[in-house]
Amino acid sequence: MPIIKIQDIGNILTDLNYDVMDESILNTPTRYASYLETFKKKNDSDFTEFCQDNNIKCSAMKSSNMNIIVTLNKISISSMCQHHMLPFYGEVSISYTTKGYTLGLSKFKRLIDFCSNELTTQEELTKKIAHKIQLVLPVKCLHVRIECVHSCMIVRGIKDLNTNTTTEIHIEETETGILNI
Secondary structure (H helix, E strand, O other), X not given: OOOOOHHHHHHHHXXXXXXXXXXXXXXXXXXXXXXXXXXXXOOHHHHHHHHHHOOOOOEEOOOOOOOOEEEEEEEEEEEEEXXXXXXXXXXXXXXXXXXXXXXXXXXXXXXXXXXXXXEEOHHXXXXXXXXXXXXXXXXXXXXXXXXXXXXXXXXXXXXXOOOOEEEEXXXXXEOOEEEXX
């Protein structure tokens, strides 16, 4: 059963003076409702189920006594801004220092997609990605950097095509605990 009422979307289009019976718009309310439903807010049990379904778990390294820095760059990301419900998109870089375990490289993209498929801000998304990585992979140090273009900057307000936004989080394990830099 759909969460979003398709008729409500049709009413919005009608209020904007669009003919919802026009062949090119006829299925737009249904398509848009389906699209919005993919951004349903997730909880911890959703994440647990997601990890099980996608076999996301760390593996012990053969030579676990070495500190190895692993960096993944230019992982594509797209999400929906909770302020304007417009997309933002760009790239994620993840760098971590191993703590005897590693994670399959494709699993990072899956984690990013899981985290980004909600209404969110780029700042919150950066923290969420770092947190989810820490839940599945013990690390000594973790750095997550997201650089995105925000559609709200392009199509409304300032209408600037050249601005991008960078957010970063750096988490490091110390002798006294976790340090968030």
